[in-house]
Amino acid sequence: MIATTPHILVIGLGSAGKRHARNLRSLGCEVSGFDPRADRQQETAAEGPMKSLFGSLDEALKAQDYDGFVIASPPSFHIDQIIAASAQGGWILCEKPLSIDATGCKRLANSAAKVLLGYTYRWWPPVAEFRRRLQSGEIGAVRHIRFVMSAHLADWHPWERYQDFFMANKEQGGGALLDESHFLDLLLWFVGKPKAVMASVDKISDLDISADDNVDVIASFDGGLRANLHLDLIGRPHQRHIIAVGETGTLMWSYEENAVKLSRTGELKWDSQAFTCERNEMFMGAASELLELIRGTRSAPSCTLTDGIAALEVVDACRQSAASSQSIRLNT
Ligand SMILES: NC(=O)c1ccc[n+]([C@@H]2O[C@H](COP(=O)([O-])OP(=O)(O)OC[C@H]3O[C@@H](n4cnc5c(N)ncnc54)[C@H](O)[C@@H]3O)[C@@H](O)[C@H]2O)c1
Numbered sequence: 001m002i003a004t005t006p007h008i009l010v011i012g013l014g015s016a017g018k019r020h021a022r023n024l025r026s027l028g029c030e031v032s033g034f035d036p037r038a039d040r041q042q043e044t045a046a047e048g049p050m051k052s053l054f055g056s057l058d059e060a061l062k063a064q065d066y067d068g069f070v071i072a073s074p075p076s077f078h079i080d081q082i083i084a085a086s087a088q089g090g091w092i093l094c095e096k097p098l099s100i101d102a103t104g105c106k107r108l109a110n111s112a113a114k115v116l117l118g119y120t121y122r123w124w125p126p127v128a129e130f131r132r133r134l135q136s137g138e139i140g141a142v143r144h145i146r147f148v149m150s151a152h153l154a155d156w157h158p159w160e161r162y163q164d165f166f167m168a169n170k171e172q173g174g175g176a177l178l179d180e181s182h183f184l185d186l187l188l189w190f191v192g193k194p195k196a197v198m199a200s201v202d203k204i205s206d207l208d209i210s211a212d213d214n215v216d217v218i219a220s221f222d223g224g225l226r227a228n229l230h231l232d233l234i235g236r237p238h239q240r241h242i243i244a245v246g247e248t249g250t251l252m253w254s255y256e257e258n259a260v261k262l263s264r265t266g267e268l269k270w271d272s273q274a275f276t277c278e279r280n281e282m283f284m285g286a287a288s289e290l291l292e293l294i295r296g297t298r299s300a301p302s303c304t305l306t307d308g309i310a311a312l313e314v315v316d317a318c319r320q321s322a323a324s325s326q327s328i329r330l331n332t
Contacts, residue, residue: 075173123285
């Protein structure tokens with residue numbers, strides 16, 4: 001029986017974890033938190049009421065039962081923490097990526113974990129609208145899709161040195177390929193799994209990091225569709241956009257313009273559909289879905305463990321391609 005005020009444990013109280021704690025409180029939840037860093041616990045408590053705060057996950061899980069969980073720790077910890085939290089049986093919103101590679105996810109095979117995966121762009125209204133219009137046939141047969149995500153890492157968390165942030169650290173799951181696997185997930189969500197990828201995954205900038213900072217992927221599909229993804233941690237100004245070229249037009253989503261645009265001419269003329277949503281809406285969308293799953297008003301998550309593993313299989317294929325300079329085939 002779920003209490004009217006669900007009690008959620010947020011695991012990892014950095015940027016994403018504190019955001020989830022705020023959002024869950026605003027949705028009427030009681031929130032507890034765990035972070036190994038005392039300063040992160042204090043920052044979270046300073047933002048609003050927390051039922052309990054812990055410095056160890058064991059302690060947090062022994063102390064009480066929770067109605068649900070959010071995992072917002074660095075990706076290298078996600079699988080262990082899903083397994084630990086799932087022993088209590090509640091729904092878990094796990095931040096993306098599910099892990100640091102697809103192999104690590106095999107440990108979930110015998111677990112009964114109930115996971116909603118946080119590839120949060122799926123809850124971003126203009127991205128969902130872009131997908132709807134793409135799939136509606138509005139631009140005819142889609143021939144290629146280009147994804148660009150370019151944002152200098154030093155701008156991401158202005159309150160800390162970027163070298164101290166997990167994104168700098170390959171072992172913890174940092175880097176452009178893993179962190180921006182958002183865009184691989186969107187590719188799969190829009191048009192399914194590619195049959196092959198050719199990729200370069202490099203560290204090319206002056207950034208003082210052990211993770212990759214520049215990724216280029218060419219993905220090919222049965223039927224001739226091609227997609228390119230460019231992901232980097234170097235670019236200023238920041239750019240996030242997706243352009244799909246079809247036989248009868250071009251559809252574009254631009255994060256910076258907060259718009260979906262259509263063009264059917266050779267000139268740079270666009271019919272623009274403007275949005276007023278703010279970035280937090282995608283996190284609120286994911287948190288609301290977690291609460292629906294907890295309350296039983298929704299039976300299945302919209303972004304699943306299978307989706308998380310599929311994105312990581314593409315990540316692994318990109319790494320393999322980069323290491324071998326070969327095109328890598330995927331099981332579709
Ligand atoms: N969906 C999105 O758009 C989005 C946006 C930001 C971050 N994220 C994801 O959220 C996760 C965290 O990212 P962030 O930006 O908040 O990073 P962050 O570095 O700000 O926060 C991570 C926190 O985890 C804590 N931590 C370290 N080891 C831990 C452990 N073993 N268990 C629990 N906590 C531990 C750190 O002390 C830190 O406070 C990552 O998986 C990231 O990809 C997703």
